Amino acid sequence: MPSRYARLDRFLCQQLSLNRKAVQQLLAARRVRVDGDVARDGQAMIGPFSVVLCDEQVLQANTARYLMLNTPAGIVSATRDARHTTVIDLLTTEPHADLHIAGRLDFNSTGLVLLTNDGRWSRQLSAPENNIRKRYRVTLEKPLTQDYVHAFAEGMFFDFEGITTRPAELVIVSDHVADVWLVEGRYHQIKRMFGRFRNKVLALHRSAIGALELDPALAPGESRRVSPSEILAANPTFSPHKVC
Secondary structure, eight states, X not given: OOSSOEEHHHHHHHHHTOOHHHHHHHHHXXXXXXXXXXXXXXXXXXXXXXXXXXXXXXXXXXXXXXXXXXXXXXOBSSXXXXXXXXXXXXXXXXXXXXXXXXXXXXXXXXXXEEEESOHHHHHHHHOXXXXXXXXXEEEESSOOOHHHHHHHHHOOEETTTTEEOOOOEEEEEETTEEXXXXXXXXXXXXXXXXXXXXXXXXXXXXXXXXXXEOOTXXXXXXXXXXXXXXXXXXXXXXXXXXXX
């Protein structure tokens, strides 16, 4: 499957083993259709999910796929790993050769992981400038105070990267439990932020990305397709492709 946008004439040359002149003749004869419409402009751009036909022969008909997974602890957020079970390994009933992860979790964290074959969607989800918040339920070793709320809201300086984290929202749920919203995902960020208080994170569970909530009907290790409305819940500015 093409991984990026390409010019139509170049795509046709490659798929049909034709030279540029022969492709121009095909287009002039109205023998090529893209997404149901007759294509005349060889310089028009097609994407990985454009449906391309020549003489009614399908040259490309990939469909975008989006999944949510309730990830258990001890699962690697990777497409392959020689030693550990990966999120891809959990997709026992889903074709997964073309899928990648849209937002990873640490090895001992649990909860919502999104998988897709749509690179544009996954890039937009992770881009800090899009301000897509991720919500985490955090269980801690020591009691919480309002000092945590203020420190998270101000951001914290990380010496290793030489950066100050963007403001994060922390809501105290109980003495040892908090909900945290982040718009970035620095390395072990939540654990490191609580580490400033020498308060060990005992459990970390991601429950939402944007307005997309983890389906409570999914048991740990289970997954399902994400609906068009849920795709937009994760990123309201996204223009979705046809969903399979």
